[in-house]
Amino acid sequence: MSDRALLGDEAVALGAMHAGISSAxxxxxxxxxxxxxxxxxxxxxxxxxxxTAQWSSNEKTAMEEAxxxxxxxxRALVTMKHxxxxxxxDPFMNAALLDINGGLVVAVAxxxxxxSSQNEQDSRYYADFAMIPCLEPTSQQEAYxxxxxxxxxxxxxxxxxxxxxVTRLSHSRAAIKAKEPRNSNPLSKASDRxxxxxxxxxxxxxxxxxxxxxxxxxxxxxxxxxxxxxQGDPDGGSQKSGGGGNTGKxxxxxxxxGLAKNYFNENAADLNRPYVHLHIGQSPWPEKKIADILASTxxxxxxxxxxxxxxxxxxxxxxxxxxxSGKMDGTVPRSGxxxxxxxxxxxxxxxxxxxxxxxxxxxxxPPQLCRGCPHEDSFQFIKETAARLDSSVVTSxxxxxxxxxxxxxxxxxxxxxxxxxxxxAKGAAEAGHPNVMAVIGDSTFxxxxxxxxxxxxxxxxxxxxxxxxxxxxxxxGGQKTMLPSARLPEVVAGLGIEKEHIRVVNALxxxxxxxxxxxxxxxxxxxxxxxxSVRECxxxxxxxxxxxxxxxxxxGGER
Amino acid sequence: MKYDIIxxxxxxxxxxxxxxxxxxxxxxxxxxxxxxxxxxxxxxxxAVMSHLRLSDEVIPGDLVPQGGADMILSMEPLEALRxxxxxxxxGTCVTASAPFVNIPNYPDLDELLAKVESIPSSRVVDAEKAxxxxxxxxxxxxxxxxxxxxxxxxPEKALESAISDLFARKGEDVxxxxxxxxxxxxxx
Numbered sequence: 001m002s003d004r005a006l007l008g009d010e011a012v013a014l015g016a017m018h019a020g021i022s023s024a025x026x027x028x029x030x031x032x033x034x035x036x037x038x039x040x041x042x043x044x045x046x047x048x049x050x051x052t053a054q055w056s057s058n059e060k061t062a063m064e065e066a067x068x069x070x071x072x073x074x075r076a077l078v079t080m081k082h083x084x085x086x087x088x089x090d091p092f093m094n095a096a097l098l099d100i101n102g103g104l105v106v107a108v109a110x111x112x113x114x115x116s117s118q119n120e121q122d123s124r125y126y127a128d129f130a131m132i133p134c135l136e137p138t139s140q141q142e143a144y145x146x147x148x149x150x151x152x153x154x155x156x157x158x159x160x161x162x163x164x165x166v167t168r169l170s171h172s173r174a175a176i177k178a179k180e181p182r183n184s185n186p187l188s189k190a191s192d193r194x195x196x197x198x199x200x201x202x203x204x205x206x207x208x209x210x211x212x213x214x215x216x217x218x219x220x221x222x223x224x225x226x227x228x229x230x231q232g233d234p235d236g237g238s239q240k241s242g243g244g245g246n247t248g249k250x251x252x253x254x255x256x257x258g259l260a261k262n263y264f265n266e267n268a269a270d271l272n273r274p275y276v277h278l279h280i281g282q283s284p285w286p287e288k289k290i291a292d293i294l295a296s297t298x299x300x301x302x303x304x305x306x307x308x309x310x311x312x313x314x315x316x317x318x319x320x321x322x323x324x325s326g327k328m329d330g331t332v333p334r335s336g337x338x339x340x341x342x343x344x345x346x347x348x349x350x351x352x353x354x355x356x357x358x359x360x361x362x363x364x365x366p367p368q369l370c371r372g373c374p375h376e377d378s379f380q381f382i383k384e385t386a387a388r389l390d391s392s393v394v395t396s397x398x399x400x401x402x403x404x405x406x407x408x409x410x411x412x413x414x415x416x417x418x419x420x421x422x423x424x425a426k427g428a429a430e431a432g433h434p435n436v437m438a439v440i441g442d443s444t445f446x447x448x449x450x451x452x453x454x455x456x457x458x459x460x461x462x463x464x465x466x467x468x469x470x471x472x473x474x475x476x477g478g479q480k481t482m483l484p485s486a487r488l489p490e491v492v493a494g495l496g497i498e499k500e501h502i503r504v505v506n507a508l509x510x511x512x513x514x515x516x517x518x519x520x521x522x523x524x525x526x527x528x529x530x531x532x533s534v535r536e537c538x539x540x541x542x543x544x545x546x547x548x549x550x551x552x553x554x555x556g557g558e559r
Numbered sequence: 560m561k562y563d564i565i566x567x568x569x570x571x572x573x574x575x576x577x578x579x580x581x582x583x584x585x586x587x588x589x590x591x592x593x594x595x596x597x598x599x600x601x602x603x604x605x606a607v608m609s610h611l612r613l614s615d616e617v618i619p620g621d622l623v624p625q626g627g628a629d630m631i632l633s634m635e636p637l638e639a640l641r642x643x644x645x646x647x648x649x650g651t652c653v654t655a656s657a658p659f660v661n662i663p664n665y666p667d668l669d670e671l672l673a674k675v676e677s678i679p680s681s682r683v684v685d686a687e688k689a690x691x692x693x694x695x696x697x698x699x700x701x702x703x704x705x706x707x708x709x710x711x712x713x714p715e716k717a718l719e720s721a722i723s724d725l726f727a728r729k730g731e732d733v734x735x736x737x738x739x740x741x742x743x744x745x746x747x
Contacts, residue, residue, distance in 0.1 A: 005586060007596070030598055116598075138620075172595040172610075172621035175586060262620025340624035352626030355646035359674055362641055363664045365569065367605035371661075400603065477598065 015147030099195025419448025698740025705744020
């Protein structure tokens with residue numbers, strides 16, 4: 001098959017297609033979004049005829065939908081960003097106990113450095129927690145190959161397998177060589193409900209089975225082609241002294257996981273002592289290989305993209321750790337992304353010579369709402385209303401509108417996780433605070449706002465929820481909201497908000513005064529109300545129009 | 560041969576198309592290519608930066624190291640200066656001259672341009688004018704590909720056919736003005 005230049009995300013998608021998946025589910029989230037987009041486009045073009053590739057309301061429903069496919073013997077892929085796995089954690093943890101039938105692969109894209117996220121949690125902890133294997137690609141080719149391997153492993157071990165990506169790989173493009181595609185599995189429901197119904201009596205048996213599989217997983221890691229040992233002697237044996245990892249005599253041991261491998265290789269030629277480099281691309285950790293490198297070297301530098309998971313495991317308690325360096329002792333930065341520069345410093349090498357130039361202080365250019373964004377108008381009427389009150393609370397949520405915490409808006413006071421705006425507002429109101437408002441987007445509302453709203457209805461909480469409805473999942477590039485905007489009022493009414501307290505307004509400058517009046521009225525009400533502030537996202541309009549235009553020209557301009 | 564480029568600008572300025580054109584041309588020449596992109600929150604009107612690596616050997620990773628870039632190619636002068644730590648001592652900085660002002664404290668333009676020009680190997684291109692003269696006001700990013708092309712280790716023909724392929728889906732009426740913008744950039 002010919003080479004194709006693919007993003008890391010797309011390489012996972014193609015690997016899954018060629019592994020014969022029948023289903024793919026996910027929720028958009030940077031940096032994972034492009035996995036599903038690639039699959040959906042392929043399905044639409046008819047390249048994967050029998051493939052169901054769909055966005056779900058949230059990561060939990062996505063995981064459960066994929067479990068349904070696995071139950072029936074079909075291979076399924078689930079995609080999400082790292083914090084999405086928190087939402088899916090319940091089915092994810094329990095899936096490890098199931099007798100996975102059709103291969104199930106969970107592709108999770110982490111965001112070290114928080115380019116577009118509220119934390120930089122390391123999903124490998126979840127794989128470790130669930131006691132399932134995790135494969136971590138360092139190149140687009142590995143992303144493709146590992147995804148195919150992950151499906152084989154999932155069926156061989158009857159457990160879900162995780163593929164852990166990070167932003168730089170997800171969003172970087174390189175040519176990959178694809179292999180012969182495999183056919184999809186036939187429909188074949190799991191034969192024994194004892195493997196799928198986790199009532200306590202059977203769950204205990206399943207948990208013992210999972211523990212029993214650990215030895216096999218460990219053996220697979222020990223022999224995995226993704227766990228490699230490379231001997232290096234950049235200086236041909238002559239030993240000098242440098243600083244940090246480069247000081248010391250004898251052989252340096254290096255353990256990398258994830259993209260740390262690439263950054264090490266970028267700089268390895270400049271080391272001036274021989275080294276042994278163990279790269280771990282597959283967990284559980286290859287204990288024998290780690291023990292070998294620990295025993296055979298005179299210093300061990302552990303560099304991981306993410307949290308110091310392997311390093312903590314190696315250090316243990318009571319062991320002499322004086323020869324181990326990494327994130328725990330500050331040799332490698334504890335937070336943020338690794339890159340060729342900080343890895344170079346961790347290796348004890350001086351910076352590369354660069355252009356001798358000082359541009360002086362430059363003003364930062366942070367991301368901001370697009371000019372004319374409907375959220376601007378929503379924030380304006382909320383801000384001015386709040387200014388007229390003695391005190392107020394404005395909770396908010398995850399989406400473009402989180403940018404409203406910054407000047408010139410400075411409206412939301414909290415941004416925590418998907419859906420938290422509504423439930424936190426309820427908590428604040430019930431703690432006794434007056435004038436509590438929650439600002440949440442339409443897609444975030446469907447993702448995790450519904451249940452919080454039911455809580456508000458049940459307890460008649462004095463909160464005013466403002467759904468900023470731009471009719472799209474804007475932040476991640478304009479995916480479709482699960483249900484069309486026009487249905488929001490009926491959904492809200494169906495959850496029990498009284499009709500007269502569901503107010504639909506336009507997020508327009510000309511309606512500013514009117515919208516302030518409506519917000520004031522609802523704040524005065526002693527129970528829950530919902531204001532839906534509607535105007536389509538500018539990017540969504542642009543995308544829609546260009547799609548319509550393309551469609552029009554494809555049909556010979558008949559429209 | 561190894562050639563590392565830092566591409567930069569402001570979200571929405573078409574940095575991705577510039578990277579895509581150069582990457583495709585390099586791939587057609589049989590080079591290995593790595594091209595990083597920016598998606599999500601970071602691209603909303605903020606500073607964006609993309610790493611593009613071309614080599615006839617194995618490329619270890621997706622990121623250009625500081626002190627490793629042969630070129631900074633910027634759509635905008637303030638952004639050109641933001642990444643100078645990435646340039647090799649002999650590296651080249653190519654930037655469009657027109658500022659993209661979406662922050663209240665944008666520096667004085669003449670001072671910015673003077674700073675860019677104080678880099679030993681630098682080139683400031685009036686890309687808006689070149690695009691306009693070529694009859695394609697929206698072709699500023701392809702002008703910048705043209706301006707960079709005289710430094711790149713890639714034949715002109717490979718870049719032109721990459722640009723044709725990039726816009727082929729939209730028809731000849733889009734392809735030709737972009738080729739014109741590219742040629743204007745070479746002359747600029």
